[in-house]
Amino acid sequence: MARVLVIEDNPSNLTLATFLLESVGHSVLSARDAEDGLTVAHGERPDLVLMDIQLPGMDGLEATSLLKHDDVTRDIPVIALTALAMKGDEERIRAAGCDDYIAKPWNYRAFLAAVAGQLDRAREGRPPPPANP
Numbered sequence: 001m002a003r004v005l006v007i008e009d010n011p012s013n014l015t016l017a018t019f020l021l022e023s024v025g026h027s028v029l030s031a032r033d034a035e036d037g038l039t040v041a042h043g044e045r046p047d048l049v050l051m052d053i054q055l056p057g058m059d060g061l062e063a064t065s066l067l068k069h070d071d072v073t074r075d076i077p078v079i080a081l082t083a084l085a086m087k088g089d090e091e092r093i094r095a096a097g098c099d100d101y102i103a104k105p106w107n108y109r110a111f112l113a114a115v116a117g118q119l120d121r122a123r124e125g126r127p128p129p130p131a132n133p
């Protein structure tokens with residue numbers, strides 16, 4: 001399955017996201033703020049990042065923009081975790097480089113469908129493995 005980095009400052013949300021991801025076989029890396037999350041993303045190159053938008057200090061939109069401007073991390077899909085639901089927020093989220101978003105409170109099926117969708121998309125975008133000799 002996949003390695004997923006969850007950047008989320010709310011312990012309950014982090015616990016829930018970890019539970020949902022592990023329930024379908026993914027392994028989870030976590031960070032509590034954007035700076036730590038960027039360090040883990042750069043060092044571990046996870047298959048997917050789930051990015052809380054409201055974080056202490058640097059917010060998730062700025063962190064996503066940095067990930068998408070770094071050659072090491074730019075191809076990693078980012079799903080925003082957001083309580084924002086107002087008109088215009090989706091545009092801001094997309095403009096920052098997020099590939100998708102999941103609005104809180106999470107619908108578990110929608111959460112896992114968004115995760116699977118981005119992992120599938122990333123897999124399809126990857127060059128095929130080398131042919132066996």
Ligand code: MN
Nearest residue numbers: 009052054055
């Ligand atoms: Mn938060």
